Amino acid sequence: MNASHVGGASPKIDASRIKRGPIVFSLIIGAFVAVLNETLLGNALPDLVKELGVPYSTIQWLTTAYMLVIGVLVPVTAILQQWFTTRQMFLSAMILFFAGTLFAAVAPGFGLLLTGRVVQALGTGLMLPVMMNTILVIFPPEKRGGAMGLMGLVIMFAPAIGPTVSGLILDSLSWRWLFILVLPLAAFSVVIAAIFLRNVSEITKPKVDVFSILLSTVGFGGIVYGFSKAGESGWSKPEVYWPMIVGGIALLLFIWRQLRLKQPVMDLRAFKYPMFAIVTVLMFVLMMTLFSTMTLIPLYLQGALLLTAFKSGLILLPGGVVNGIMAPIAGKLLDKFGPRVLVIPGLVLVAITLYLFTGFEISTGTGYIITVHILLLIGISMVMMPAQTTGLNQLPPQLYPHGTAILNTLTQVSGAIGAALFISIMSMGTKNYLESSSDPTSLTEQAQGVVAGVHQSFWIGFVISLVAVVIGFFIRRTKAPEGQAAGSADMH
CATH class of the missing domain: 1.20.1250.20 (MFS general substrate transporter like domains)
Known part of the structure; x- marks a missing residue:
């Protein structure tokens, strides 16, 4: 082929x-x-x-x-x-x-x-x-x-x-x-x-293996589709689990084929470099948490606090702006001090904020929500780009396209998994609360149901964030192999 x-x-x-x-x-x-x-x-x-x-x-x-x-x-x-x-x-x-x-x-x-x-x-x-x-x-x-x-x-x-x-x-x-x-x-x-x-x-x-591209399309496409549908349809529907099963089988065949080809479509030999492998796992866990949190907070603001989409967007704006400002600062600090001084405190901050999210109620003030959201995104900015850069730095130049493709693919897959998993947990928590409620049609009780579902989701997110903290302790500054370097030209 x-x-x-x-x-x-x-x-x-x-x-x-x-x-x-x-x-x-x-x-x-x-x-x-x-x-x-x-x-x-x-x-x-x-x-x-x-x-x-x-x-x-x-x-x-x-x-x-x-x-x-x-x-x-x-x-x-x-x-x-x-x-x-x-x-x-x-x-x-x-x-x-x-x-x-x-x-x-x-x-x-x-x-x-x-x-x-x-x-x-x-x-x-x-x-x-x-x-x-x-x-x-x-x-x-x-x-x-x-x-x-x-x-x-x-x-x-x-x-x-x-x-x-x-x-x-x-x-x-x-x-x-x-x-x-x-x-x-x-x-x-x-x-x-x-x-x-x-x-x-x-x-x-290089030679193009068409069969690998087909397996990749079915594998990643089936998994992303299945998890995306699970977020809206639940996990028991055939249109959810069959794409996941077919996608999983195709993905296993894709991995097996890439390891056998001399010129693979996605070179999995990048995982032989330990820091890249560690960072890939960390980013999968972190992005799953980030995507799900970004989905849950608007649901909480609009479903529990009954805010409009525009007002909920305004509440989320300061955190996003601070995150954007922090990204280049974190990059400069990475160049100067290495990843550990950023990644470990950043992951701890993410875990703390997710724990604080578990305490949100219908009476929680918007100022407190904005503050916690800002802290969450500061933590994310201390981890995301520094960790990715550290992992990619260890790869030789010929693996750059493969390393970036691996990280970007897993970002999409982890986002689909995270959003589907956390939305389904929230939906189940809301449903269980309303089934035990004496007046499930009441607007107040429905809002409390959303809060109950969000609490359950954020508890799971907090546990996942603790896993990320543990992974973070393995991050080290990496040296470029084989004396690799880009040009010495300064920014013009």
């Missing part, structure tokens, strides 16, 4: 001649647009249900399909980055994203709107691993923390303002403006990348 080797390898890239400033600027603009888009649509789902005349179970496909496409595409980006240049990959990603946004903006019905979201997801799925891999290539290990921190600022700040911005738009304009206003930003990103972005990757054009 191997496609033939086409063409020769490109000449080796001299990173010392690369002007990093314009490249980083191009990447940041694209990342901001793509990540902002992911959170803009959440507040609009109730409006779309009414306007398009489809049930909530159908409208959920706008988010489920988006996550599903990214989960399927990201594993393949490792091989794509060895066939196409950085410039080709990034421009293709942003043009796809622009086209998808345009389809969604003019969509007359649900079908074209869903098509637009799928095309947007294709662009996002291509872009994120390329962005991370480019940072690894153009910066030496001792300067990567600051560069990854800048990316972290964008990746954290964009979703922080997303719910608030979408709330403002929906208060005065139609849902179409969520896409129309993104169009000029996406177009600007394409222009900036076309002018400034240069190729920084080495093109080797």
Whole structure:
């Protein structure tokens, strides 16, 4: 099933001649647009249900399909980055994203709107691993923390303002403006990348194992789909457990095949490097907690405190802004002091805040909620980019595309698992409370039911966070193998 080797390898890239400033600027603009888009649509789902005349179970496909496409595409980006240049990959990603946004903006019905979201997801799925891999290539290990921190600022700040911005738009304009206003930003990103972005990757054009791509698509796609459906349908439905079973089998076959191939689609030999392996496990646990928390807090604010989507977005805004500010600071501290002084305190702070979340009630003040949420995201910012950078630093350059693909794939999978697991725990807790209530139709009792469900979910989250703390104690500063280094050029 191997496609033939086409063409020769490109000449080796001299990173010392690369002007990093314009490249980083191009990447940041694209990342901001793509990540902002992911959170803009959440507040609009109730409006779309009414306007398009489809049930909530159908409208959920706008988010489920988006996550599903990214989960399927990201594993393949490792091989794509060895066939196409950085410039080709990034421009293709942003043009796809622009086209998808345009389809969604003019969509007359649900079908074209869903098509637009799928095309947007294709662009996002291509872009994120390329962005991370480019940072690894153009910066030496001792300067990567600051560069990854800048990316972290964008990746954290964009979703922080997303719910608030979408709330403002929906208060005065139609849902179409969520896409129309993104169009000029996406177009600007394409222009900036076309002018400034240069190729920084080495093109080797390895053989492509089509069967591995098929197994990867079925495996990761089945698991992400199954867990995504579990969050809305429960765990006992055939459309939930059959995709998970088929996906699990395909994933095991995919892993077995990658270990046997000389030129695997996703090179799992990255796990031979212990710090990368430890960081991968830590990120899986941490992202599962983060995604689920980000899902549960709005449910608590709107279901228990009966706040509007716009007000709940405002409450979450300060934490997201602080997180964005903290990301580059954490990156600089990583370069100076190493990961342990950031990762261990950050994980402890995450665990403490999740414990505090278990005490939220219907009488809890918004000031206290904002404070705890800020502390949670400070903890996340101390862990996420520093840990990822530390793990990737240990890999040799030829494994950069595979390492970034592995981390980005597991982020999507852990997000789907976390959201499904915690929502189902919350739903069960709410159901059990209302079944024992003397007046389950009362608004107060329904709000208390949401609180009971949220409490149970956050207790599980707290336990998982303790596991992350234990893993954090194994994190060490890594040295680049084989004397690897990016260029010595300074930021221009």
